[in-house]
Amino acid sequence: MFSKDIGIDLGTANVLIHVKGRGVVLDEPSVVAIESDTKRVLAVGEEARRMVGRTPGNIVAIRPLRDGVIADFEITEMMLKHFINVVGGKKWYSHPRILICAPTNITSVEQKAIREAAERSGARDVYLEEEPKAAAIGAGMDIYQPSGNMVVDIGGGTTDVAVLSMGDIVTASSIKVAGDKFDAAIMKYIKNKYKLLIGERTSEDIKVKIGTVLSNSRNEVIDIRGRDMVSGLPLTISISSEEVREALWEPVSSIVAAAKTVLERTPPELSADIIDRGVILTGGGAMLHGLDQLMAEELKVPVLIAEDPMHCVVKGTGIMLDNLDKVTKRNFG
Template identity: 50%
Template sequence: MVVRRDLGIDLGTANTLVYMKGKGIVINEPSVVAMNADTGEVIKVGLEAKMMLGKTPASIVAVRPLRDGVIADYDVALAMLKYFIGKTRTSIAFFKPRVVIGVPIGITDVEKRAILEAGLEAGAARVFLIEEPMASAIGLGLDVEEPNGNMIVDIGGGTTEVAVISLGSIVVWESIRIAGDEMDEAIVQYVRETYRVAIGERTGERIKIEIGNVFPSPEYDGLETIVTGIDLSTGLPRRITIRGGEVREALMVPVNAIIDAIKTTLEKTPPELVTDIVERGIVTSGGGSLTRGMDKLIEKETGIKVVRAEDPMSSVAIGAGKVLDKVDILKKLQQVD
């Protein structure tokens, strides 16, 4: 029997998730490719490649081919897409899949074309692009096709997308290229400036995951973790203890930018839709929404309750896959075949 398994892909700056119709999320791996610096040969993709970040010899480079949610290195992104799509086709022969890829709002036509062409070249029969907040809303089961206002805040690795959705379309939106990666960098810079210790981006991400927080709380202040970096004065390794309150201070600038984007979107939203949002709440998704206290901070700054997605990391990929069954929305999507 010949089968076609259509795919929804969240081609994220930090992680790539692939949803297969009928099976759910089948791939969830870092968007990293390890390559031979001399020949360009792909050595590892995904989790194994991420483990090499900051640890490779001169002959091997670990590359993140997406920046701010769009393709920064086409050839490397294509190799990554081919690898991930290929992994979904190992068990049974079937037609090339139709693929829906989530993209940030407001990216340029050139950036869209690069993603569309990469999808086709990677083995898709047809490629559709869907804006990430719409995909996320569908993945979370919101009634996006009804005449009701739904507000979603998707805090990813490279971008934060804020959108109000009604009648199957995005009514107003804000997209900023400040999200999880900028949080990691803010922590790295804080440690450098405060302790005169250099740490890498993987360590910055670990600190964020272990004790990152954005809302004042004795519980969060009591968090701490030990990290090792290079003392900038001596050039020797040095261990330091980082506490929760310090991380909150470090994250202030990127998090305030996210709050401003939410407020700006609300200011542009028609009053009737604002009423719906107040009743339903602001829905948050994406890995950044897992930062401790993010929901409380948004509630405090907007006065609107926040509903955090049960599975915030997977919603874009799930929605991208499910949109193939929503004919009216599918007709609106940019596509190539």
């Protein structure tokens, strides 16, 4: 019976799907809009993301994944079903085999939840793989040689740091600090300093347009609108790159510390390889201005941003689909 194999990067911020033979066919935000009383799905993906913070009382825009794991099982299942139907439509001749990536330190209960959500959305077989491994393969690293490769995958909910050799993870760390925490830090900073409330979308805009982690490397200013906490009325203020750097300092420091910890636990022979090859940054967070330079200064090794960092994990799943027999169905960790 004809069957498709698909690879899914089930991210906190975005879901990306790779269909064998067709490449990356879907890249949508992990958001579902539902009617709160009937639980009827109104929109999924980009259409639902546009509703975040802008819906009337009876409609809620939900992000069913938090910190890299399933926070709302039912909604995740609905979302997966929807996306699998979008990419396959009525063309699935039988249930697809699905390879899903997950952070390295999720519990067996969380792994079971991901597996069940995929099975109930129509999968015949479900394979789980560790995110940093897929990210490294998608970034073009040859992890199957007996030499050290280090990857830092900064997603929406988690940052996974791993050293890989001979096709497996040697040392790894996963922390729940990534793109979402960057946005939250900017919101908190503006609330404390200017007594102004802004939403997630505005915070993300600030991060992308003028954000930096290096002092005096970017001197841009942006006007932002929000609600004044004192008067309760709409207000516009200007914020600079240097202020965003201050706001981001704490979450960025956590990521640098996690990378240092992994390096300290790495066997010396592999550490020598990493000095030669450098550390590769993947995931949306890799595009944060100045992060590669800051990490290079702190870790004392070259740090490079992968080509197309947003798609490294899903590209990696695509390559792994060709060798599905080598991927385990067992729980990892």
